[in-house]
Structure formats: C-alpha cells, structure tokens
Amino acid sequence: MNYALIPLFPLIGFVIVALFGKRINNEKVTGSIASAAVLLSFIMAVMAFNDLRAIPEDVPAAEQRIIAPVYTWIATGDFSVNINYQIDRLSILFTLIITGIGFLIHVYSIGYMHGDKSFPRFFAYLNLFVFMMLNLVLADNLLLTFLGWEGVGLASYLLIGFWYDRKFEGTNITWTGDAAMKAFVVNRIGDFGVLLAMFLLFTSVGSLSYADIHSAAVAQDPELVSNVMLITLLLFLGCTGKSAQIPLGVWLPDAMAGPTPVSALIHAATMVTSGIFLIARTNVLFAMSPTTMAVVAGIGITTALFAGLVGLVQNDIKKVLAYSTVSQLGFMFVALGVGAFTAGVFHVMTHAFFKALLFLGSGSVIHGMHEEQDIRKMGGLKKYMPITYRTFLIGTLAIAGIPFFSGFFSKDEILLYAWLNAAPCFGVSVCWLR
Numbered sequence: 043m044n045y046a047l048i049p050l051f052p053l054i055g056f057v058i059v060a061l062f063g064k065r066i067n068n069e070k071v072t073g074s075i076a077s078a079a080v081l082l083s084f085i086m087a088v089m090a091f092n093d094l095r096a097i098p099e100d101v102p103a104a105e106q107r108i109i110a111p112v113y114t115w116i117a118t119g120d121f122s123v124n125i126n127y128q129i130d131r132l133s134i135l136f137t138l139i140i141t142g143i144g145f146l147i148h149v150y151s152i153g154y155m156h157g158d159k160s161f162p163r164f165f166a167y168l169n170l171f172v173f174m175m176l177n178l179v180l181a182d183n184l185l186l187t188f189l190g191w192e193g194v195g196l197a198s199y200l201l202i203g204f205w206y207d208r209k210f211e212g213t214n215i216t217w218t219g220d221a222a223m224k225a226f227v228v229n230r231i232g233d234f235g236v237l238l239a240m241f242l243l244f245t246s247v248g249s250l251s252y253a254d255i256h257s258a259a260v261a262q263d264p265e266l267v268s269n270v271m272l273i274t275l276l277l278f279l280g281c282t283g284k285s286a287q288i289p290l291g292v293w294l295p296d297a298m299a300g301p302t303p304v305s306a307l308i309h310a311a312t313m314v315t316s317g318i319f320l321i322a323r324t325n326v327l328f329a330m331s332p333t334t335m336a337v338v339a340g341i342g343i344t345t346a347l348f349a350g351l352v353g354l355v356q357n358d359i360k361k362v363l364a365y366s367t368v369s370q371l372g373f374m375f376v377a378l379g380v381g382a383f384t385a386g387v388f389h390v391m392t393h394a395f396f397k398a399l400l401f402l403g404s405g406s407v408i409h410g411m412h413e414e415q416d417i418r419k420m421g422g423l424k425k426y427m428p429i430t431y432r433t434f435l436i437g438t439l440a441i442a443g444i445p446f447f448s449g450f451f452s453k454d455e456i457l458l459y460a461w462l463n464a465a466p467c468f469g470v471s472v473c474w475l476r
Contacts (some may be wrong), residue, residue, distance in 0.1 A: 045110040046127050048086045048137060049176035055079025056169035064160020073152035076165035080148055080172055082139035090129045090473065091138065104414050106130060109182060115184075123250065128182035132322055135387065136179040139394050144172050150402055151303040154409070164204060171197035175312050179319055184240055184250040187320070191284070192233065194316060198308050200225040202300040218299040225293040226352040232283020232290050236320075239276035242269050252323065259326040267330065274327050274332070274334040278341075281317030285371045287345045294368055302405030305360060308369055310397035315390045318374050324385045339379025346372030358415045359404045366441065367397060373456060382459030389452035396440035396449060403434040 056077050063072050090108065097106045107130035114122040129137075148168060153162050174197050178190030203222030216243070244250055246266040247258045258266050259318070266273075281287070286294035294314065298305055308314070321328055328334055346369045353365030370393050377386030408415055410427055424431045440447040 044084075045086060045090045045108065045129055046112050048083050048090065048110075048141075049080040049127070049173055049180060051079045051086070051174040051178065052169045054298065056166050056173060059162055059169060060166040063166060066162070069152065069156060069161050072162050072165055073148070074115055076169050077145060077152070078167055078459050079147040080141055080145045083172070083176065084145055086143050087134065087137045091134050094129060094131070094134055096386065103131070109228050110180075121244075122247065123183055125186060126153060126182040127180040127306030129253070132319070132387065133179050135391060136315075136319055137176060138393060140172060141180065143394055143398050144168075144312070145309060147303050147398065148309045150306075150405075151301075154303055154405055155301065158202070164301070165202075167191050167197060167200045168303075171201060171308065171313075172326070175316075176214070178316060182252055184243065184252070184255070184324075186235060188233075188240065188325070189298050191236065191280075191316065191320075194284075194313050195226060195229045195233070198229075198297070198313055199223075201304040202297045202309060204300055204304065221296040221299040225297050226328060228290050228293040229283045232280040235276040235279030235283075236418075239273045239280070242276070243406075244275045245269075246273070255324065256326050259330060260292050260380060270327055271331040271333055274331045275279070275337065277320060277324060277327070278334060278338055281320055281375075282341065283317075284320075285314050286368050287317070287341050287372060288348065291345060291349070291368055295364040296356070298364050302360065302401060304365070306398045306401035306405070308363065310394065310401050312394075314367060314371060315374075315394070318371070318378065318386060318390050321375075321378050322383050322387050325378075328378070331382065335379050335381065337379075339376050340371045342375025342377075342379055344372070345369070346376065359407065359417050359420070360401070360415060362396070362417070363400055363404060366400075370397070370441070373453070376460060377456040380457055380463045382463070385441075385452065385455040389456060392440070392448035392452040396437045396447075399433060399437040400441065403430050403437060406430045407434075 055078070056108050059072055059076050066072050082351070089334035093108060094106065104300065109130055110127040110129065112123065112125040115125045150164070151164070158164065171194065174193030176190070176192050178187055178194060181187040181190060199222045202225055203218045204221070206219045217372060240250060245256065246269050247255055247263065249255070279290075283290040297309055298401055328338070349365045349372060353369065356362045357364060370389070374386045374389050374393075377383070377389060406427065407420065407423065407430060410423065410430070411420060414420070436447075440449040445450045
C-alpha cells in the first residue's frame with residue numbers, strides 16, 4: 043500500500059471543489075466531496091497505523107517507520123531532496139488527529155456555512171489546508187516539512203480572511219482582512235528563523251533528512267554540536283510564531299475573526315500545534331542544548347500564565363477560547379522544555395479533541411444567538427440548546443483537567459515530568475517549587 047495517497051486525497055478534493063464547485067451549485071454535494079476526501083485520508087491513516095503496529099517490537103523505535111516514496115524533488119551536486127512521506131509513531135498520531143477531527147469539522151461546516159455565497163471556496167480552502175498540514179507532519183525531511191509549514195500559513199491566511207468583504211457598520215474597515223494579514227506577517231518572522239536553522243543544519247550535517255540529522259546527533263558530530271544551540275533557538279523562533287507563544291503570539295486572538303469552523307480546525311486542532319510537532323520531530327537536537335530547553339520551558343510558562351490571565355477578562359466567547367488555546371500551548375511547551383516529549387504530544391491529542399468540541403459548541407451558540415458573540419448577553423441557554431449544553435460541559439470538564447476526563451491524564455503527566463525533571467528556567471527555578 044502506497045501511503046503517499048494520504049495527503050493526495052485532500053489535494054484532489056481541493057482541485058475538484060475549486061474548479062467545479064460553482065458549476066455543481068449544490069451545497070450538500072460540494073461539502074460531501076470535500077468531506078469524503080478527508081475521510082479517505084483518515085481511512086488510509088488507520089490502515090497505516092495498523093501496519094505500523096505490525097512492526098516487531100524488537101525493532102529499535104527510531105527504525106519503526108514506513109517510508110512512502112514519491113519522487114526525487116531536487117538533485118544537484120551533493121544535495122538531493124526526495125518527496126518521501128515518513129509514517130512513524132509521531133507522524134501517524136498527528137495524521138489521525140488532522141484527518142479525523144478535520145473530517146468532523148468538514149461535516150459540521152456543511153450546516154454552519156449553509157447559504158454563504160462563497161460556500162465552494164470555503165471547502166476548497168479547507169481541503170488545501172488539510173493537504174498542507176499532512177505534508178508538514180508526514181515529510182521525511184525538513185525542507186518538505188517547511189513546504190507544508192509555509193502552505194499552512196497561506197491556507198490559514200485565506201481561511202481567516204474568508205469574509206474579507208464584511209465591514210464594520212459605517213466604515214470601510216475589514217476586520218477579517220486585517221486579522222489575516224496580521225497572522226501572515228507575524229508568522230513570516232518565525233519562518234525566517236526556521237530558514238536560517240535549515241541553512242545551519244545543512245552546513246553542519248550535509249543533509250536535511252531527519253534520519254541523517256538523527257544519526258549525526260547520536261554520533262555527536264563536532265560541527266553539529268558547536269551549532270546546535272543556535273539551530274534549536276532559530277527553530278524555536280519559528281515555533282513561537284506558528285504556536286502563538288510570546289513574543290509572536292499576538293496574531294491568534296485576532297484570528298477568531300474567521301468562521302468558527304476555521305477556529306476549530308486551524309487554531310485548536312492542527313496549525314497551532316505545528317510548533318509542538320517540529321520540536322518533537324527534532325527532539326534529538328533540542329536534547330543536546332540544555333540552554334534552549336530552559337528557554338522553551340520559560341517561554342511556555344510565561345505564555346501559559348499571561349494568556350490564562352488575559353482570557354479571564356475577555357467578553358467575546360471565541361476570544362476566551364483563543365486565549366485558552368494560547369495558554370494550553372504554553373503548557374505543551376513546558377512539557378517539551380523539561381524533556382517530556384511524549385507527554386507534550388499526548389496533550390496535543392487530548393487538547394485537539396476538547397478544544398475543537400468547545401469551538402464547534404461556541405459556533406452553535408453564536409448561530410443560536412443570531413451571530414452574537416458577547417458572553418455578557420448570554421445565559422439561560424440550557425433549556426433552548428440542551429445538546430450544545432451537554433457537549434460544551436464535557437469539553438469544559440476535560441480542559442479543566444477534572445479527573446477521569448482526557449485533560450486530566452495529559453496534564454497530570456506533564457506535571458509529573460515537571461516535578462521529576464525540575465530544570466531551572468533562565469537560571470532560576472521559577473517553573474515549579476519542590
């Protein structure tokens with residue numbers, strides 16, 4: 043089975059909906075095509091997961107992977123880059139999250155976007171986003187990851203600014219257009235750091251393949267060791283942009299101006315966890331630099347605390363969830379900073395489910411309140427929206443870390459690792475008290 047089809051299905055869906063969506067002129071058909079493309083990717087991902095589980099346990103963890111070759115992208119002199127997809131424990135988890143939750147959000151969007159004049163364009167953008175995100179997590183080299191990284195930035199720009207023609211009453215200000223541009227520009231700052239890190243990595247290792255980078259790190263290549271702190275700090279700069287950490291996290295709350303399904307897909311389940319993925323994928327490099335690990339933990343703690351406090355005084359229901367997302371991402375970076383890579387990725391999974399649930403629930407409330415988002419004007423909705431009430435309550439209990447809900451298990455594991463590995467942040471043990 044050639045698992046290169048996993049990212050191919052959303053690309054096909056994007057092409058069909060983008061070219062023929064208006065001619066089809068049927069919302070259910072258009073939405074079904076886009077949703078089916080992501081569902082097929084999810085089914086393929088489940089098959090890949092089962093094949094991955096069939097690999098004998100005595101095979102080293104670093105070699106428990108399936109490579110799906112596509113073609114040679116660049117071959118010049120000693121430098122070559124292949125379009126290959128790598129399915130291993132990390133990438134398959136993210137793939138299942140992206141396609142599984144992505145499919146549910148696509149189905150939800152069919153009803154949410156009903157009657158919108160640009161219905162086909164919305165679903166074309168959703169499929170494009172999923173395609174780019176799958177390239178990011180399945181790539182077997184840093185250059186292909188960066189291609190998906192930039193593609194996700196483009197797709198998020200298009201989705202955040204989807205209602206670019208909506209203006210404030212009595213003005214010519216387009217809030218969604220400004221929010222999209224803000225997200226695009228801020229993310230370019232972080233992306234420049236990733237580019238510089240790639241140049242340094244190639245200079246040090248002679249390759250951008252994750253397998254070669256891992257081998258050089260394990261062998262303690264002298265040139266890599268001498269540059270590893272700068273490389274990891276530059277990579278982390280890119281992660282602060284995509285994952286909305288201080289100082290590049292200013293774009294995420296404004297990005298709530300886009301349609302609610304966009305908030306659920308991009309800013310809860312997938313795009314904002316790209317930074318977590320990149321650090322987890324290059325964990326051998328970060329583990330070589332205690333200074334960078336301390337910076338990651340310190341930034342994570344600061345962001346989690348600051349965003350949590352700001353979220354307490356917000357009145358927009360989606361902005362409350364947006365600052366909650368920033369705070370939860372900070373918590374994930376704390377996990378990565380103390381070396382709890384597995385716990386951090388575990389929290390990515392649990393957060394994706396309950397935060398997507400909360401965003402979709404907020405969309406239901408907003409629709410029920412005739413596009414009102416001010417929580418001060420809400421209350422007593424339980425008897426009018428009982429299903430939304432129950433699902434929202436479940437998501438709230440999970441994100442609060444109430445025992446026996448998903449958030450409890452992932453947060454508890456992070457706190458356990460933080461306690462056991464109490465590392466100082468910026469030379470001062472401000473992360474936790476022992």
